[in-house]
Amino acid sequence: xxxxxxxxxxxxxxxxxxxxxxxxxxxxxxxxxxxxxxxxxxxxxxxxxxxxxxxxxxxxxxxxxxxxxxxxxxxxxxxxxxxxxxxxxxxxxxxxxxxxxxxxxxxxxxxxxxxxxxxxxxxxxxxxxxxxxxxxxxxxxxxxxxxxxxxxxxxxxxxxxxxxxxxxxxxxxxxxxxxxxxxxxxxxxxxxxxxxxxxxxxxxxxxxxxxxxxxxxxxxxxxxxxxxxxxxxxxxxxxxxxxxxxxxxxxxxxxxxxxxxxxxxxxxxxxxxxxxxxxxxxxxxxxxxxxxxxxxxxxxxxxxxxxxxxxx
Amino acid sequence: xxxxxxxxxxxxxxxxxxxxxxxxxxxxxxxxxxxxxxxxxxxxxxxxxxxxxxxxxxxxxxxxxxxxxxxxxxxxxxxxxxxxxxxxxxxxxxxxxxxxxxxxxxxxxxxxxxxxxxxxxxxxxxxxxxxxxxxxxxxxxxxxxxxxxxxxxxxxxxxxxxxxxxxxxxxxxxxxxxxxxxxxxxxxxxxxxxxxxxxxxxxxxxxxxxxxxxxxxxxxxxxxxxxxxxxxxxxxxxxxxxxxxxxxxxxxxxxxxxxxxxxxxxxxxxxxx
Numbered sequence: 001x002x003x004x005x006x007x008x009x010x011x012x013x014x015x016x017x018x019x020x021x022x023x024x025x026x027x028x029x030x031x032x033x034x035x036x037x038x039x040x041x042x043x044x045x046x047x048x049x050x051x052x053x054x055x056x057x058x059x060x061x062x063x064x065x066x067x068x069x070x071x072x073x074x075x076x077x078x079x080x081x082x083x084x085x086x087x088x089x090x091x092x093x094x095x096x097x098x099x100x101x102x103x104x105x106x107x108x109x110x111x112x113x114x115x116x117x118x119x120x121x122x123x124x125x126x127x128x129x130x131x132x133x134x135x136x137x138x139x140x141x142x143x144x145x146x147x148x149x150x151x152x153x154x155x156x157x158x159x160x161x162x163x164x165x166x167x168x169x170x171x172x173x174x175x176x177x178x179x180x181x182x183x184x185x186x187x188x189x190x191x192x193x194x195x196x197x198x199x200x201x202x203x204x205x206x207x208x209x210x211x212x213x214x215x216x217x218x219x220x221x222x223x224x225x226x227x228x229x230x231x232x233x234x235x236x237x238x239x240x241x242x243x244x245x246x247x248x249x250x251x252x253x254x255x256x257x258x259x260x261x262x263x264x265x266x267x268x269x270x271x272x273x274x275x276x277x278x279x280x281x282x283x284x285x286x287x288x289x290x291x292x293x294x295x296x297x298x299x300x301x302x303x304x305x306x307x308x309x310x311x312x
Numbered sequence: 313x314x315x316x317x318x319x320x321x322x323x324x325x326x327x328x329x330x331x332x333x334x335x336x337x338x339x340x341x342x343x344x345x346x347x348x349x350x351x352x353x354x355x356x357x358x359x360x361x362x363x364x365x366x367x368x369x370x371x372x373x374x375x376x377x378x379x380x381x382x383x384x385x386x387x388x389x390x391x392x393x394x395x396x397x398x399x400x401x402x403x404x405x406x407x408x409x410x411x412x413x414x415x416x417x418x419x420x421x422x423x424x425x426x427x428x429x430x431x432x433x434x435x436x437x438x439x440x441x442x443x444x445x446x447x448x449x450x451x452x453x454x455x456x457x458x459x460x461x462x463x464x465x466x467x468x469x470x471x472x473x474x475x476x477x478x479x480x481x482x483x484x485x486x487x488x489x490x491x492x493x494x495x496x497x498x499x500x501x502x503x504x505x506x507x508x509x510x511x512x513x514x515x516x517x518x519x520x521x522x523x524x525x526x527x528x529x530x531x532x533x534x535x536x537x538x539x540x541x542x543x544x545x546x547x548x549x550x551x552x553x554x555x556x557x558x559x560x561x562x563x564x565x566x567x568x569x570x571x572x573x574x575x576x577x578x579x580x581x582x583x584x585x
Contacts, residue, residue: 012429013429016425016426016429016430019422019423019426020426020430020435023435024435024438027438027439027442027443028442030442030443031442031443031444032443032444141567141570141571142567144570145514145518145563145566145567145570146563146566147518147521147522147525147538147559147562147563147566148522149521149522149525149538149541150541150555150559150562150563153541153545153548153555153559154555154559156548157548157549157552157555161548161549245431246431246433248431248434249431249432249433249434249436249437250433252433252437252526253522253525253526256526257545267434267437267438268437268441268526268527271437271438271441271442271528272441272527274442279438279441279442282434282438283434283435283438286431286434287429287430287431287434290429290430290431291429291430294429
């Protein structure tokens, strides 16, 4: 990727963020909930309609849509995402404190996913159309069709309620508390990824160089690990980037089940309490992180695959 | 017909299974054994599965079997609605964008670029949650973030034939634009999009159930599997049946729809393995 391309991507990311910001702002504008009422409800006193109207004016909620949007956007660009209605703290601070737990959880589940998917995907590819391939494909098929929240609930009921090995509530980010949410997330992902590893490896196995290597009598496992695997990495890394991205949206379910203190559970509680600034901040930040990860993946191709470096 | 059945026994089997599921949904009142899914008798709360209550009862004493059976209606209607909406919106907008190009294309494609470079579920959660919990809003939220995939697909298929000679010939010989769109473009777009739609029913069902589980979909008395799992969560140790049966129901139905989608793809698109 040249600097010119990089510049274009950065501009694109910025444009998408502006688009997303408009959409989320429109969404909160159209939403039927009343933030002022919710805000007062959170403090426990419900004042008269006049007082609420006055608060609305103070907060600028009575101004025309585009004025509000422009004002909000310009403050966002200066790094001020407002204050959460329900938690009375700056949005950025709240998101920041929840970001690391979610990243940790995502990384652990991606790690678990890779340790399952790569060996099994390769095993299935090498034994194409044999019983072991059928077994792996069958299991992954069932895995894709399992709702992840159900997997989470089953894990809780087995390991926490029945065996009492692990805590039901994962209130902090120690390994003991993270393992079950991570397994929940890794479950469906592994199923998907195993199939993709299989496809990617199969594609490489059909290349001429594999036949050449076999003809020269190189051992099969050497061909597999030294030639085929590195060559099939490229599509896998793209998919890895995408799955980390989809984790950002997907962690919510696991975080809610295990009461894990991450971004997802914060967002869910923000939405249920009509905490507009927090929801807007959450959507914008996940979008930004997602796009930055994908950009990083694209840049990494330069280092992994010299062919791409040559092309430019 | 006979040779088709012989060649694709699996496909017919899955079609039959889906027919069964649809029949369960349609005839839910007859299958639920006289129990009303919304009516609870508190004295019967949290009973174990028995002859009277096949799947046991929930915290309000409602018959879980009846609720699971009626849940088929909710899930099927919602998932079919999503797929029909995104299929129609994607096909129409994508075909128009591909055929006319220009400003229409620009707007539609920039919008779908934006949706692609962004985790859809995050936006779906925000949309469904902010608009208020209801199954209609959940359907709207998931449709809003999913239609772009269909639009891109339709557009790329149209672009492939847009500049073929026979299309140019049709234009030169005076065929009207609506005629070209429906007789030349659509037949070229539909098979791929139908397959995509069929393979997506299962995953749409999962996403809808996920939203309901989080509390952003179906609302309380409604029999919906995701919501039932969420309600049963608190009684995990005392009433495990509350989380086993609705979960199994989602799992089974999604497996069948996924198998159906895969076999349909195998039939219509032999290139794919």
